[in-house]
Amino acid sequence: MRAFYTILLLTLSNIFMTFAWYGHLKFKDMKWSQNLPLLIVILISWGIALFEYLLQVPANRTGSREYGGPFSLVELKVIQEVITLTVFMGFSLLFFKNETFRINHLIGFCFLILAVYFIFKK
16 A cells, blocks of 8 residues: 555656646746746746655655665656656646657657566566
8 A cells, every 4th residue: 555655646746846847838828927037937836846845755755665665765766757757748748739759759668667677576
């Protein structure tokens, strides 16, 4: 069950992270934000990223073997990276319609799946 909670929290934290890192690129489409100074955009992104950390830290503690979880530190990082790229691809295809998913992206994801396999192989 700790593995499920870890992956769920990592997924939610990565959704916030993706919005914090890339969501501001869509601000130009919103009238209220078209003329915001960069410093304000940074502060808004930090505010969003706070929620990422509120989920990321508990996810890593819940999942870490050092705190009774099922994953090693390397396994946690690989899980997080796969979730990050998966969330990012969904985000970019949903919110940035000019982005495309190409065959080289699919091949890269296949290599990530292989990386997960080899990291978790005992």
